[in-house]
Amino acid sequence: MNSIQKELVKSTVPILKTNGNALISYFYQRMLTNSPELKNIFNMANQASGKQHNALTGAVLAYAENIDDPSVLINTLKSIGNKHVSLNITPEQYDIVGTHLINSIIEVLGADANSDLIEAWTCAYNELASIMIGIEAAMYEKNSQKKGGWKGWRSFKIAKIVSESAEINSFYLKPADEKEIADFFPGQYISVSTYIPELGHKQPRQYSLSSNSNNEFYRISVKKETGQANPDGIVSNALHNKKVGDELEVSAPAGLFYADPESKNPLVLLSGGVGLTPMMSMVETNKNALQQNPTIWIHSCRNENVHAFKDTIEELNNEKTWLKSYVFYETLPDTQTNAFEGRIDLQQIKEDILIKDAKYYICGPAIFIKVQYQSLVGLGVDRENILYEEFGPQLLSLN
Template identity: 40%
Template sequence: MVTPLDDKTRATVTACVPALEAHGVAITTEMYKRLLADPAISALFNSAHQKNGSQPTALALAVLAYARNINSLDQLGGMVERIAEKHVGLNILPEHYPHVGQALLGAIAQVLGDAATPEIMDAWAKAYGFLADVLISRENEIYKAHEAASGGWAGWRPFTIQSRTPESALVTSFELVPTDGNPVMAHKPGQYLSFSLTVPGHGNQRRNYSISSAPNGRSYRISVRRAEKGLVSGWLHDSAQVGTEVQVSAPAGSFTLPSPQSAPIVLLSAGVGLTPFIAMLEARAAAAAHGCPASAHAPLQYIHGTDTAQTEAFGALVRDLAAKGAIKADVFYTHSPADTLPAQATSGTTPHAGRITPDWVRANTPADALYYLCGPECFMQDMMTGLRAAGVPEERLRREVFGPATTLDDALNAA
């Protein structure tokens, strides 16, 4: 049972909001500097997010959101769930929390200096302890659910790459099977796997990748885009071969379709943001193969943006499902003139030249649709802003953010 915060503590934390708005990133940057000085703790984090500054920014946003909503903690449910799912994927344990608390309080004291009065430090110690207890409790529930699931596990489990499949000029899929040969737990389409990888010359690296296949009880598939100067994506593309072993934690994440599905669903993606949607599409195809007609599901529309036909991944799967009437598909080729669009040999898929715009989406999707978004940050912000301006209510907008949140809105509301 988590003990609620007292009124004085909540009032003191609320009074710190202006200081967090002004100095939040400085505080979290200093916090990570202290925290990552311990190699055992440093190994728990994605080093790329530290180097580019996105992790300190994301934590600063989360701390600010916590302080702003400390009197209405129900507003933080989505943020707490996202953090808990990430922590479970990375195998964060209760014994790690005191290290984080010590580093955070030390950073607050150093950055705020004399303004960090004993009253403020006491309030933040209590506020951190409360949030830590909430997260530990939720993470314990998730760990237990993973262990209890058929084919489930907690902690790291060795998997072996069984096959590699080029999906486009930039994306390669890796099918992963448990090294022990036993079954795997059924993931919910839209979830991701977390990896602990050893990259020669760079030590241990932690990464998350969406599962791009429907549940099958025996394997998972991830589809990875080769990122420019990407340490891990480059290693996967160039060095991870059939037979390579990797450490994987159980599927996590809440970017999943509702059950039951009633409202029309629009899957809106760009680039490699399609990966969680491919799992959803494959799951629908599997249901159809087992005799469940498309009419038994809510209508599903897939809208995707890619540079050219050469960068389009899973195009054949999408066109096949569209031809069978399982989905309606629109594919935008941002760098292809209209007269060079790929010829569509099947019905149900419409090619477009140029970029997806919020106006086009609103005009060509059902009025009561539930929107799922995933893709590059600029794409996501453009779509979210445009769809909100067009009158789409917040409860019908869901998005997955690859990596740390970069806006307060994402920190609070992203899946």
């Protein structure tokens, strides 16, 4: 892109700030109408809720604002790249997206979309697509070269289903070809795709791996969401109706939210609801590690009945000196409990969580992450030591 084109792109920043969401909504409707095969890839619940629209609007705006030096967005682009690789996004699909995005700009802006502006945004998109394709090609290559690794979708069978709470089931997945599977870092996720008859197409979802890495199986622990008759919860309900022996399509492990098993830093884990799944992987990994990093785990959920892995964590807490856990229930049980009532209040346990060189991991709904992140910062924790994983499209930018 030349300097004039970059200025033209930057000139659209005010429009994107005020009308970007309308443009992106139009774009998604146009693309999914003309290329319905993409419904097999896009999370239709996030489409219905508008979360995906908000995420893409924010990404387009950030790119326009940083068009002079897109490298400042590299961490964000790598995070997006991980999601794309987990969904087996191809270079050809970037062409489809680009065609519909540029045509949406023309159709929405009308007379304001002069040829110079359209050419500038075409160049901008092509440059961004080239960056993303390069990032993802390296990730695909790394996955393919990894022992037990693969590219794209691979058939896995449900080997075992375990009820972890009133609403969370764990699914043990083994490869249908009975060959090796790739290892992963504790905290990473896989994508799972299955056909949804009510929608008439497949739907993918990302689920954190909830066990330590091993050569035999992947374990995901899925909350059965409400809303069985609409996209919100339709995949989790479909999974909860699966039986042992059923097959799912699975992508290789991905994600930037993980605890390095080689690191000796103490861990402080904060989870809300089903956000405990990547933390479970971190704790199981730490249990089998030589150094067994000192770990504090603070978990919050509605009540004891929905607290997955409760007994497992209690046993570890009682047996292992490296783990100390705290639980907050909105409603306490009638029986005796060590849980706190209400939602997580870090002030109550600040002496235990303010640890030198600790890494802090937060996972849960967006509002949970915001509150806990701000609490940690308020207690003096360096932002660089706080990592978080948001459910669904990445809308938060706290660091």
